[in-house]
Amino acid sequence: MPLHHIDMVKTLEKIEESAMIRLVYISSLTLKGRMSASMFEQVEKSASAYNQQRDITGILCYGNGNFLQCIEGNKAQVIALQRHISLDNRHKNIRVLLLKEIDQHTFRDWRMRLLFLERWLWSPATKQQVAQLSPFLPFTPHSWTPERAEQFLQVINTLDTPPHIKVAGITYNALGNMFRHIAAPHQAFLIVQGVLSLLIVVALLLLFL
Numbered sequence: 001m002p003l004h005h006i007d008m009v010k011t012l013e014k015i016e017e018s019a020m021i022r023l024v025y026i027s028s029l030t031l032k033g034r035m036s037a038s039m040f041e042q043v044e045k046s047a048s049a050y051n052q053q054r055d056i057t058g059i060l061c062y063g064n065g066n067f068l069q070c071i072e073g074n075k076a077q078v079i080a081l082q083r084h085i086s087l088d089n090r091h092k093n094i095r096v097l098l099l100k101e102i103d104q105h106t107f108r109d110w111r112m113r114l115l116f117l118e119r120w121l122w123s124p125a126t127k128q129q130v131a132q133l134s135p136f137l138p139f140t141p142h143s144w145t146p147e148r149a150e151q152f153l154q155v156i157n158t159l160d161t162p163p164h165i166k167v168a169g170i171t172y173n174a175l176g177n178m179f180r181h182i183a184a185p186h187q188a189f190l191i192v193q194g195v196l197s198l199l200i201v202v203a204l205l206l207l208f209l
Contacts, residue, residue, distance in 0.1 A: 002026065002095040002142075011099050012079070021075050022106070023082055024098035024149050026141040027067045033090035040114055047112035056081060057107045059156065063117030063139030067091055070153055072105050098146045106157055115156060130159060 003011065015021060033039055043060065051057065056073035069085070071078050086094050107113065117139040119127065136152050144152070 002097045003099060003146075008096050008099055012075070015075055015101050017075055019075050019101050020073060020103070020105075021078050022070060022072050022098065022100055022102045023078050023096065024068065024070045024146075024153070025082065025085075025094055025096050026144075027069075027091040027094040028142075029062075029065045029067065030090055030092050039090060044112065044114055050081075051112055054081075057105045057109060057112075059107050059109075059113045059115060059153075061115040061117055061139070061141075061156070063137070066139055066141055068097070068139075068141040068149070068152075069112075070107065072102065072107060093142070095142070097141065097144065098149050106153065132158075 040062070047060075051073075054073060054077045056071060056077055058069060058071040058073075061068045071081060073081075082096075117133065117137060119137065122130070132155050136148075136155070141149070141152075
């Protein structure tokens with residue numbers, strides 16, 4: 001189960017102030033986050049300079065309306081960043097899933113890599129490459145144990161080219177293509193589902209009228 005606040009405090013007390021730690025938290029996208037088409041671009045841009053200045057690395061994963069973020073670095077810097085992130089009203093249900101001392105960085109990209117774990121956004125080539133992610137999909141990290149989170153991080157760290165919507169050669173379904181230029185990836189699915197629901201309602205009205 002995710003760490004409760006008291007467990008997090010106790011764990012931190014056992015770790016030296018100068019130590020390097022890995023913190024993994026999970027959260028859910030809010031309506032405000034859904035409405036922000038440039039949310040991921042904003043996160044990626046702001047994280048690059050901030051993380052490089054503070055020797056922080058990690059990865060941010062999104063799928064199925066859920067986030068999982070791994071942050072690595074000096075204890076004080078990581079905790080300060082996590083507190084700042086927890087104030088962001090674009091996500092909610094924030095829970096620390098994993099917190100431990102580490103010897104070195106696992107993720108070396110200062111930009112805080114972004115992984116979109118939505119199969120429908122991937123090209124056929126991407127789907128073949130990331131077949132080892134299948135056991136973790138659909139992406140529901142709120143039900144994961146710390147051990148499962150560790151397994152997930154090990155898998156994505158072995159990917160030569162992580163599944164990223166900007167380099168994956170996205171192929172939406174027919175309706176998705178209509179919205180790819182006006183909606184962000186985390187919004188397009190909602191739009192497609194909304195249109196399909198509307199068509200179903202219209203079909204039922206025509207059937208019974």
